[in-house]
Amino acid sequence: xxxxxxxxxxxxxxxxxxxxxxxxxxxxxxxxxxxxxxxxxxxxxxxxxxxxxxxxxxxxxxxxxxxxxxxxxxxxxxxxxxxxxxxxxxxxxxxxxxxxxxxxxxxxxxxxxxxxxxxx
Amino acid sequence: xxxxxxxxxxxxxxxxxxxxxxxxxxxxxxxxxxxxxxxxxxxxxxxxxxxxxxxxxxxxxxxxxxxxxxxxxxxxxxxxxxxxxxxxxxxxxxxxxxxxxxxxxxx
Numbered sequence: 035x036x037x038x039x040x041x042x043x044x045x046x047x048x049x050x051x052x053x054x055x056x057x058x059x060x061x062x063x064x065x066x067x068x069x070x071x072x073x074x075x076x077x078x079x080x081x082x083x084x085x086x087x088x089x090x091x092x093x094x095x096x097x098x099x100x101x102x103x104x105x106x107x108x109x110x111x112x113x114x115x116x117x118x119x120x121x122x123x124x125x126x127x128x129x130x131x132x133x134x135x136x137x138x139x140x141x142x143x144x145x146x147x148x149x150x151x152x153x154x
Numbered sequence: 155x156x157x158x159x160x161x162x163x164x165x166x167x168x169x170x171x172x173x174x175x176x177x178x179x180x181x182x183x184x185x186x187x188x189x190x191x192x193x194x195x196x197x198x199x200x201x202x203x204x205x206x207x208x209x210x211x212x213x214x215x216x217x218x219x220x221x222x223x224x225x226x227x228x229x230x231x232x233x234x235x236x237x238x239x240x241x242x243x244x245x246x247x248x249x250x251x252x253x254x255x256x257x258x259x260x261x
Contacts, residue, residue, distance in 0.1 A: 069250060071199075079191075079199065079242055081250035093249055096155055129198055133189070133246055140189075140210065144198035 036060040038068075038130050040145035046120050046152050053116040054148045056130030063111040064088040066132045066143075070104060070115045073147075074126040082128075085113055120152045156180055158243050160253035166261040173230040175256045177243030182223045189244045190219055190228045192237075193255075199242065203228065230258070 041055040056068060069084040083094035087106040094102070103116045113130060130145040157180040167173055177188070188206045191199040201210040203219035206226060216231040230237055238260050243253040 071250075071252075078240075078255040079193070079244075079252040081252060084249070095249070131198075133201070133204075133250075135204070138205075138208075140201065140204040140208075142191075142199075142201035142210070144200075147198060 036143050038143050038145040040148045043149040050120050051118050053114050056113045056145050058111045066134050068113040069131050071129045072126045122152050125152045156245050156251050158251050158253035160256045164257045166259050168261045171233050173258050175228040177226040177253050179224040187247045188226050191242045192239045194239045
């Protein structure tokens with residue numbers, strides 16, 4: 035069974051750094067891109083970026099590029115989303131997700147979400 | 155960057171009615187990589203439709219997707235209590251974009 039399990043909720047202050055994780059299981063890690071999706075309180079879904087774990091190639095939403103980094107650790111099957119300096123506007127629920135299509139059939143997999151609260 | 159615009163923002167309907175949700179792209183999606191997701195409060199989104207019109211595993215045939223080019227539609231027949239949620243269209247491929255969402259609420 036494919037699973038994406040995210041790290042727990044975080045409370046941080048503006049300017050602090052943070053790394054949240056998404057641990058995959060049930061499939062070969064290198065074969066599926068992992069995306070990060072942000073959902074600010076009361077708002078819609080926003081794609082942040084994704085990583086190809088086979089070569090760690092990343093692609094970001096133009097509006098977020100440079101503010102976050104995405105990395106992967108193939109030894110543990112874990113993808114990370116990282117901030118070097120949080121802002122209050124980073125307060126949101128963050129989901130890791132994969133949309134895997136094979137032989138014309140697509141499957142979606144989502145983590146349970148990580149709530150990040152940034153407040154002074 | 156492709157922008158997806160959904161309409162209406164909110165749809166107020168009664169049980170048993172039909173819902174019609176629209177999604178318009180800022181440019182033609184030549185690859186037909188258009189999906190629809192359902193999200194209920196406190197839950198992660200769930201894939202309903204991919205490739206414009208193919209239902210995901212376990213999705214009842216009351217849900218149907220259609221469209222081409224830059225205009226797409228999600229129809230939900232005979233609304234049931236569990237259908238009242240927020241629906242997002244999404245284009246997928248090397249990057250993703252979501253529409254802003256349409257809330258289907260009970261009238």
